[in-house]
Amino acid sequence: MQATGVQARPVATVGGRRTATRAASSNGARPVAALEAGSRIRVTAPVKVYHVAKFKEGLDLQGREATVLKPDVRDYKHHDGKKHELSANLPVQVQFQVDGPDGKVIKVLAHLAEDEIEAL
Amino acid sequence: MAAACSTTASALRRPGAFGGSRASRRQLRVCANIATEVPAELRSLEVMRKFSEQYAQRTGTKFCMDLSVTAVVIKGLAEHKDELGAPLCPCRHYDDKAAEAEQGYWNCPCVPMRERKECHCMLFLTEDNDFAGDGQKITLDECVEFTKGM
Numbered sequence: 001m002q003a004t005g006v007q008a009r010p011v012a013t014v015g016g017r018r019t020a021t022r023a024a025s026s027n028g029a030r031p032v033a034a035l036e037a038g039s040r041i042r043v044t045a046p047v048k049v050y051h052v053a054k055f056k057e058g059l060d061l062q063g064r065e066a067t068v069l070k071p072d073v074r075d076y077k078h079h080d081g082k083k084h085e086l087s088a089n090l091p092v093q094v095q096f097q098v099d100g101p102d103g104k105v106i107k108v109l110a111h112l113a114e115d116e117i118e119a120l
Numbered sequence: 121m122a123a124a125c126s127t128t129a130s131a132l133r134r135p136g137a138f139g140g141s142r143a144s145r146r147q148l149r150v151c152a153n154i155a156t157e158v159p160a161e162l163r164s165l166e167v168m169r170k171f172s173e174q175y176a177q178r179t180g181t182k183f184c185m186d187l188s189v190t191a192v193v194i195k196g197l198a199e200h201k202d203e204l205g206a207p208l209c210p211c212r213h214y215d216d217k218a219a220e221a222e223q224g225y226w227n228c229p230c231v232p233m234r235e236r237k238e239c240h241c242m243l244f245l246t247e248d249n250d251f252a253g254d255g256q257k258i259t260l261d262e263c264v265e266f267t268k269g270m
Contacts (some may be wrong), residue, residue: 048236050179050236087214088231
């Protein structure tokens, strides 16, 4: 199994939050709503990102696996402590470990939509 | 104009030259770069105009072939900057603007633009876009002219 490189937490106790109901989907995969920090996902849609210094021409994320950092960036701690409705359309923040052109492994953070990924 | 700017910059730098921190000197230099003749009500517009030109350069994106589109977006960014303290994307609807500005996802350059070069305001267009012009520049006069009566 690939090392995550991110804080290793046992899935069951992350933040004390209960995961969403595990309704079975047609192929038996875990629904994306059950994601938590530390979950692994795979990108299923063609997504090209341009914010990685070593890949200025764009980096294709399709087929790559990543670890979830924040399952929903809309779940944000505001300074007034209250919950506000936010509208981010790529709410899942994940981290990839990508082989750079020089052979070194680079950390790549990206935001993805729920319909662009599948839980592993 | 350049002479006036450099005089102002060096005059401001002198008091800090021996005692000031490097950070405070750098900040003064940045202030001197913004045209000193810009009236107060156009400052945010000028800041967002400058940002747009520089960010288009940095990302290799182009402005719309219709510069009035560019101007309207820049004005919208300036208004949000004045209203909320951050240039929230002017082309979207929000339930809670203050909360969005605090969280930052939609603060220009927004996450979809930063990561995917997707700007649905049509401010920054990739070269393959049908509406991309050839330019990465717009003057303050053009910004004001195209947004008259807004």
